[in-house]
Amino acid sequence: MAELEQRKVNTLVSFLLVLAAMAILVTGVVMGLGNPPANWLTVAVFLISVGVAAVYQMPTGRVSGLPPLGVTGALLVVATIGTNPAFDVAMWVLAYFTSKAVITRAPWVAAQWTGVAAVAAVAFVAVSRALIDLGLFAPLAIVLSMAVYMAVVLALEFVRERGQWSINQSFGISALSPVRLLVILAICSVVAVGIYAVSSGLLGLVDGSEDELRLARQTIPLLVVALFFYGAAKRRQTRSSERRLSGVVDAARAxxxxxxxxxxxxxxxxxxxxxxxxxxxxxxxxxxxxxxxxxxxxxxxxxxxxxxxxxxxxxxxxxxxxxxxxxxxxxxxxxxxxxxxxxxxxxxxxxxxxxxxxxxxxxxxxxxxxxxxxxxxRDSLTGLPNYNAFQRSLARLNEDRSYASGIAVLFIDLDQFKRLNDTEGHHIGDEVLSTVATRLRASVRPHDFVARVGGDEFVVILTKLQSLAESKAVADHIVGNIGTPATLGGREYRPLVSVGLAYSGHQETDPQSIVVDADHSMLAIKKSRRQGGPSFESSIGISPHRSSRINEIVAKAIDDGVLNVVYQPIVNTLEDKIWAFESLVRYTHPELGRISTSSLIEKAKGLGRMDLLTKQVIEASLKSAREFRKVVPGISVMTINLEVEQIRDEHVGAFLKDIVPRYPDVSLCLELNERSTKDIDDDLRAQAEHFRQLGMLIALDDYGSEASSVGALVRIPMDILKIDRSLVDNLDDTRQREVVRALQGFGDAFDYSTVVEGIETQDAVDVLVGIGVRHAQGFFYGRPVPFSQTMSRLKAYGAAGTITRPGIVSPPPPPVAGRGPAVQRDSAVQTG
The missing domain is CATH 3.30.450 (Beta-Lactamase)
Structure with missing residues (x-):
C-alpha cells in the first residue's frame, strides 16, 4: 500500500514538472512573438547547439543510476545577457526536449527530464541576471548561477527518486560524488564564462562589420561548444560500443x-x-x-x-x-x-x-x-545413481574428506529376490526395488550417497563420520527403515537385506579396497545364513579388515571367554521331535552391536585364536548337552563346526580326545565344512575314523553350497550329510526336489543320516517328507538361541519339534523297503 501511494506521489511530481516545462515554453514563445528576435539565424544556431550539447552527459555518482549532468545549462548564459530572456529560455527548453526525445524515443520520459531542466533553467537565468544587476562581477555571478542550476536539478531528482541515493539504495546521498560535481561545475562554468566573454565582446573579433561581429559573437561560441561536446559524446559512444562489443564477445566465448x-x-x-x-x-x-x-x-x-x-x-x-x-x-x-x-x-x-x-x-x-x-x-528403474556414478563419487569423497573425517561403505544385498521374481513376477520385483530405493534415500543424511550397483544390490557411502560405532549406528537406522513391511501386489512384504560395512578412518590410496571389504562382509553374512544364521531379519557384518579395533575386540572376547554359544534344534520330520542341537557362536559388543559370525570366525583365524575359540564352544556345548538331557533324555547329540585341519592333534584333536570321554552320555558331532575336505589326506581320514571309534559322529556340512563336488561325499568317513539351504530355496522347482531326493537316496544307500538345512515353512516340511527326507533344521523349528532360552523351551514343550503345535506327534514311520540300515542308523543318532 505504501509503495502504491509513493508511485502516486511520483506521478504527481512528474506531472507538475511537465506542466512547469510547458508553461515556461508557452510563456516564452508568447513573449517572443510580442518582441521577436532581431536575427532568427542566431535562434536557429542556439537551438541546434543546445540540442547537440544535450547529447553529452557526465555521471554524478559513484555508481550507475544517479542523474547525469551535461553542459547544456552553460548555454543558458545566452538568456542572461539577452534582451528577451523568457524567449531564450523557452527555446532552450524546446531544444532540450527535442534532443532527449530523439535519443530516448520516449517522449514522456523526455518531458519529465525537461521539466526538471526547465525549472533549473529559470533559476539560473533569474539568479544570474539579478546578481549582475546588483553589480556582482559577471563571471562570478555566472559561476554561482551554474551552481544554483545544478543544485535545483539534483534537488528535484532527489525528490523524484525518493531520496534513495545511498550506495545500498536506501535513503541518503552517499552514492553522490562531490569530486564529480565539482568537476562538472568547473567545466560548465568555464563554458558559460567563455560564451559570456565572447558574446559580450570582451575578447573581440579581428575583422567584419558591426552586424557581422554581433552575429559571430552570438553564434561562434555556441557552435564551438556544441561541436566540441558532440565530439566528446561520440568518443564516449565509441567507448560504450567497444564495451558492449567486449561484453558480448566475452559472453560468447565463456x-x-x-x-x-x-x-x-x-x-x-x-x-x-x-x-x-x-x-x-x-x-x-x-x-x-x-x-x-x-x-x-x-x-x-x-x-x-x-x-x-x-x-x-x-x-x-x-x-x-x-x-x-x-x-x-x-x-x-x-x-x-x-x-x-x-x-x-x-x-x-x-x-x-x-x-x-x-x-x-x-x-x-x-x-x-x-x-x-x-x-x-542413473538407474532408470529407481532413479538412483548407477555403478559409474558410484565409482566417481567414491573417489571424490575419499579425496575431498579432511584428515580426521571417516567414511564407510555399506554394501546392501536384497535377500531372496530371485525367488520373489520367479514366484510373484518381475513387476513385483521392480516394485520391491523401487521401495527399497525410496527408503534408502529417505534414511541417509544429506551428505551421504546412495546408488544401485546391480540387480538387487545397493551401496551407501556414509561421510563425515567420527568412529566405527557411529557408522554402525547409522547403518542400523538404515536397515531398520528398509525392513519396514510394505504392501505390494495386495500382499505384505518385508524386505530382508544382508549388509556389509567397511569403515575407513583416513584417506585411502585405493578407495576401491573399501568396497571390496564391504562386499566380502556382505557375502559372509549371506554365508552365515546358510549356516544357521538369522534368516528372517536383516543383518550387518562389519569388515574385519577395516579397523584394528575389531582385532582388539575379538581377541579380548576370545581370551576372556565371553563369547556366546547359541543352539538350534535338528528335528526328525516324521516324528516331529528334536534329537540334536547345533552349536553356533555369537558375540554382541556393547558399543558396536552384534559382530557377524563370519567376521568373528575370520578374525579369530587371522589372530591365531581359532583353536581356542573352537575349544570354548566344544566345552560349552558338552556342558549344555548334559543339562538338556536332564530335561529331555532323548536329546543327546550336539553338533559343532570345524575345519578339517582342526581335527589334527596339534589343533583341537588332542583336546577332543581328552574332553569327550568325560561326557559319555553325550554324542558330539563334528560338522566338517565341505570346502575344507578337498585337501584331506590319509592322516586326517585316520583321525576321523579314530574319533568315530570314540563315539563321535562326523558330518559333512554345507553340501550343495557354491562349487560342491561329488568327490566330497567319499573323501572322508561320515555319519551325517547336511544339505545346504541353497538346494531347497525353491522346492516348487522340480529339479531341486529331485536333487534332494537323490541325495537322500545316496544317504540311505551308504547308511548316512541326511539333514536338510534352511527349512522355514510347513509347506517345505511337507514337500521334504513327501520325497523321503527324515531330518531337517531351520527357523521353522527354531532360531539359534542361548542356553537359558533353550532350557525354557525344553521344559515347556519337551522334544516337540514344532512348538506351535504342542502335543501333536506324528505316527511312527512305516517300514521302507531297501532302507533298513539307514533307518536303524537314524534311530541310533536320535538315541545316541
Whole structure:
C-alpha cells in the first residue's frame, strides 16, 4: 500500500514538472512573438547547439543510476545577457526536449527530464541576471548561477527518486560524488564564462562589420561548444560500443563452455560488463518503463537436481510435473536505470539481447548435457545413481574428506529376490526395488550417497563420520527403515537385506579396497545364513579388515571367554521331535552391536585364536548337552563346526580326545565344512575314523553350497550329510526336489543320516517328507538361541519339534523297503 501511494506521489511530481516545462515554453514563445528576435539565424544556431550539447552527459555518482549532468545549462548564459530572456529560455527548453526525445524515443520520459531542466533553467537565468544587476562581477555571478542550476536539478531528482541515493539504495546521498560535481561545475562554468566573454565582446573579433561581429559573437561560441561536446559524446559512444562489443564477445566465448556455472549468474555478469545500468535482474515479467530486457529461455538451467553433483549425491529425480513446467520457462534479463539517469540506446538493447540469446543457448546445451549425464549415470528403474556414478563419487569423497573425517561403505544385498521374481513376477520385483530405493534415500543424511550397483544390490557411502560405532549406528537406522513391511501386489512384504560395512578412518590410496571389504562382509553374512544364521531379519557384518579395533575386540572376547554359544534344534520330520542341537557362536559388543559370525570366525583365524575359540564352544556345548538331557533324555547329540585341519592333534584333536570321554552320555558331532575336505589326506581320514571309534559322529556340512563336488561325499568317513539351504530355496522347482531326493537316496544307500538345512515353512516340511527326507533344521523349528532360552523351551514343550503345535506327534514311520540300515542308523543318532 505504501509503495502504491509513493508511485502516486511520483506521478504527481512528474506531472507538475511537465506542466512547469510547458508553461515556461508557452510563456516564452508568447513573449517572443510580442518582441521577436532581431536575427532568427542566431535562434536557429542556439537551438541546434543546445540540442547537440544535450547529447553529452557526465555521471554524478559513484555508481550507475544517479542523474547525469551535461553542459547544456552553460548555454543558458545566452538568456542572461539577452534582451528577451523568457524567449531564450523557452527555446532552450524546446531544444532540450527535442534532443532527449530523439535519443530516448520516449517522449514522456523526455518531458519529465525537461521539466526538471526547465525549472533549473529559470533559476539560473533569474539568479544570474539579478546578481549582475546588483553589480556582482559577471563571471562570478555566472559561476554561482551554474551552481544554483545544478543544485535545483539534483534537488528535484532527489525528490523524484525518493531520496534513495545511498550506495545500498536506501535513503541518503552517499552514492553522490562531490569530486564529480565539482568537476562538472568547473567545466560548465568555464563554458558559460567563455560564451559570456565572447558574446559580450570582451575578447573581440579581428575583422567584419558591426552586424557581422554581433552575429559571430552570438553564434561562434555556441557552435564551438556544441561541436566540441558532440565530439566528446561520440568518443564516449565509441567507448560504450567497444564495451558492449567486449561484453558480448566475452559472453560468447565463456558462456557456452562453462557448464558448471549458473547461466543466469553468468548472464548478469557479462551484461554488467557490456551495459551501464543501475541494476540487472532475471525475472518472469517483461521490462517496464525506463528498462530494457532480453528474453531468456532457461531450459533446465541451474537446476540443482539435474547437475552432475546432484547425480553424485544420489538425490531424487525432479518430478514429471516439475520437468514439464520447466521445459521452456520464459524469463527476462532486465536492465534498469533510475529515473533521471542517462537513456538506454538501441545498441544497449541489441547487446542485451545478444547476451540473453547466448545464455539461452547455454541453458539449452546445459539441459542437453544434464539429460545425457542423467541417462548415463542413473538407474532408470529407481532413479538412483548407477555403478559409474558410484565409482566417481567414491573417489571424490575419499579425496575431498579432511584428515580426521571417516567414511564407510555399506554394501546392501536384497535377500531372496530371485525367488520373489520367479514366484510373484518381475513387476513385483521392480516394485520391491523401487521401495527399497525410496527408503534408502529417505534414511541417509544429506551428505551421504546412495546408488544401485546391480540387480538387487545397493551401496551407501556414509561421510563425515567420527568412529566405527557411529557408522554402525547409522547403518542400523538404515536397515531398520528398509525392513519396514510394505504392501505390494495386495500382499505384505518385508524386505530382508544382508549388509556389509567397511569403515575407513583416513584417506585411502585405493578407495576401491573399501568396497571390496564391504562386499566380502556382505557375502559372509549371506554365508552365515546358510549356516544357521538369522534368516528372517536383516543383518550387518562389519569388515574385519577395516579397523584394528575389531582385532582388539575379538581377541579380548576370545581370551576372556565371553563369547556366546547359541543352539538350534535338528528335528526328525516324521516324528516331529528334536534329537540334536547345533552349536553356533555369537558375540554382541556393547558399543558396536552384534559382530557377524563370519567376521568373528575370520578374525579369530587371522589372530591365531581359532583353536581356542573352537575349544570354548566344544566345552560349552558338552556342558549344555548334559543339562538338556536332564530335561529331555532323548536329546543327546550336539553338533559343532570345524575345519578339517582342526581335527589334527596339534589343533583341537588332542583336546577332543581328552574332553569327550568325560561326557559319555553325550554324542558330539563334528560338522566338517565341505570346502575344507578337498585337501584331506590319509592322516586326517585316520583321525576321523579314530574319533568315530570314540563315539563321535562326523558330518559333512554345507553340501550343495557354491562349487560342491561329488568327490566330497567319499573323501572322508561320515555319519551325517547336511544339505545346504541353497538346494531347497525353491522346492516348487522340480529339479531341486529331485536333487534332494537323490541325495537322500545316496544317504540311505551308504547308511548316512541326511539333514536338510534352511527349512522355514510347513509347506517345505511337507514337500521334504513327501520325497523321503527324515531330518531337517531351520527357523521353522527354531532360531539359534542361548542356553537359558533353550532350557525354557525344553521344559515347556519337551522334544516337540514344532512348538506351535504342542502335543501333536506324528505316527511312527512305516517300514521302507531297501532302507533298513539307514533307518536303524537314524534311530541310533536320535538315541545316541
Amino acid at each position: 558462456l557456452p563452455w562453462d557448464l558448471q556455472q549458473d547461466p543466469k549468474e553468468s548472464m548478469v555478469l557479462f551484461a554488467r560488463r557490456a551495459i551501464e545500468a543501475a541494476d540487472f535482474e532475471v525475472r518472469r515479467t517483461p521490462p517496464g518503463r525506463n528498462e530494457i530486457g532480453a528474453r531468456f529461455s532457461s531450459i533446465n538451467a541451474a537446476d540443482p537436481q539435474l547437475t552432475p553433483e546432484s547425480i553424485d549425491r544420489g538425490e531424487d529425480d525432479v518430478s514429471q510435473e516439475h520437468q514439464e513446467d520447466a521445459v521452456e520457462p520464459t524469463e527476462y534479463l532486465v536492465a534498469s536505470r533510475k529515473t533521471g539517469g542517462g537513456p538506454f540506446t538501441p545498441d544497449d538493447e541489441l547487446a542485451l539481447d545478444a547476451i540473453g540469446h547466448i545464455a539461452s543457448e547455454t541453458a539449452r546445451v546445459r539441459g542437453a548435457y544434464d539429460t545425457l549425464l542423467d541417462r548415463v549415470d
